[in-house]
Amino acid sequence: MNYIDIKNNQCIPLASIPVLEYEIFLEHNTSLLKESQNHCVNYYGFHSDGKIKLICCIANDNDGSIYVSSSHINMNETLLSFTHHHFAFEKFEREMHENFGIKYLNHTWLKPVRFSFDRTNKENTISNYPFYKIDSEELHEVGVGPIHAGVIEPGHFRFICNGEQILHLEIQLGFQHRGIENLFLENKKLLQRVTLAENISGDTVAGHTTAFVNLWESLCNFSADKDLQFTRTLALELERIAIHTGDLSALCTDIAYQLGSVVFGRLRTPVINYFQIWCGNRLAKGLIRPGRNNFPFSKKLNDKLYKLFDEFERDFIEMCEESFSLSTVLARFERTGAVTHQQASSIGTVGMSAKMSAIVRDIRSTHPHDFYSSLNHQPVIKNHGDVYSRVQIREEEIKQSIGYIKKLLKNIPEENKERKNLSSPSLNSFAISLVEGWRGEICHCAVTDEKGELVHYKIKDPSFHNWLALALAVRNNEISDFPVVNKSFNLSYCGHDL
């Protein structure tokens, strides 16, 4: 067998992952991606016995399987690239080239990804990044960043324009790199690790923390009680509502629609304040913990949430109806920043950036965890891949999430007061956890050694795939439309840079 077939949140002995010759490894994984139901959720390498161990995880969206295979390669070996067969591997291979100096024969362009502090080639610095250039007297370059003009994280965007029209955009990231994956190994206390997970991306606290705790519990053979699963599912859906609402506000700001901007902006407040009431932090930091729960869900919290949604829904629906019937709003959203189905699937987009282009890819329905199997989730799918598709996905997902939460509230699980303590992680094991955050698919993978200590921790934020979708979306658009296109994706810098 070329692979081992596992489920989301399953822990397996590391030795059970088949080790393939590189040629077979390449052939096997790239041929899997020829089927549209398969996509690559993670592909990475780490040092092992003086060599580099590559692990590739391909998810099958039809039957909820994850096919895991591996290969052991020598340092400084020159390899044929996966990218040559499927472009979705492009970023993964660039990352491995940057971290381990792996050379690829037929990769498109092995540019640095995040200028990690332990990169192989220290001569590649963030200030000498090799931007794509076009030699022409008619064209001009526009560079913005790294410091953003607003209160947003840093990244550098280099446009090549013909007058107002964007021909090409290259996005340089890495400014936020804090060495998080390394800190997961350095910090030995569980509380330190879960705090780290909360700080991967501050707008996806519930998403990344759920991925971490689910992974950790599976490493420890701990099956989460219903009340823990309830907390995580509820937090994920509340986070989705809060951030989507804030994004609708920001989108209205970028098209100078003041009423939408302030009303959606203020509608976010009661939702994040609900986290404050529940756990004492507006972004849900401190709420989710492995194997325990500091903030049991009470009857009082339940009543407050019903009241919140009564008021929220009324104002939200009113504001959506008004905004999306205005020709001036629609004229800025429709057909702006479009990505085709073919483009979106070739680069392996996930989350909203996939669903906008008719790709049915949503962990909540394909690889459900916690309470999602009982919710029978049907993803919101749009076809045009433009700003308006992303706006509609947000609007409909907010309504859908409110529906899910109301369903969850009908049957609140009792707090388990006699919970067992978490045991130590399994020895020599591999575990994977997938979570559908509001932005899309989050993947965390861990490997332990013979003492049960973490030897490798790998995080993949949905933005890792989706930044390229933004670069493709703005082609042939006016540069003045860039802010609204960028905001409609709302991708993460720190989640990407790690």
Next chain:
Amino acid sequence: MLDNFKILIHQGKQFIPDITTAEVPGIFRGRPVISNEKVDDDKLVDLCPTNSIAKNPVSIDLGKCTFCGECAFAFPDKIKFTKDYKLSTNFRDGLIVKEGEEKNIILNPDLIRKEISKYFSGSLKLRQVSAGGDNSCELELNACSNVNFDMGRFGIEFVASPRHADGIVITGPISENMAEPLQICYDATPEPKIIILAGTDAISGGVFADSPALNRIFLTQYKIDLYIPGNPIHPLTFINGVLELIRKRK
């Protein structure tokens, strides 16, 4: 047009009338109070994910604390977090809360540079630099300007260029890759300029304090005018801290 009026009426008044006395809803982990209760000090110190707790006497350094509240869960008689959100100060030691001492965190007026209250008391324009920030403090800084907190009413605003700014607000632990852009931004800001550190990550590095991917040399070179702790900072903490800085006089 009529629909717009209807929406406006439905929204009602959203702003917080008095930002200095507003109460945070629900639970909030603000300024901690440490009692004189005898507990296993070593266990307490060991518990903290960011080493912000020290013993003899037991103290919490809010510049390192991520406000996870785990110490208060484990030792409820020893440590309690109050709803006091006024956590800002202008000297680093002012962030250390000791056992048995229950007092507010304040700015030392003697340490506020004269030109700050002279030039900026009615208007302050700030340039924000996210230097490895996880976007949570950035979200809350944006919230400061929304219709609820409405920081603009005090003349405090974020601007797009350092040339238009009176100072910089740093969030995040300052990654190696942001060290140079931060320096360039600071150099481009006209004198007299102020530096505000917003959030635990900026003040001490927070959970990232020991990461080799950071470069915090910038902070050793200049005087910091205001420390605002929190993970993330609450908008009320930020606005009150900045107001204190520009309005307090010797």
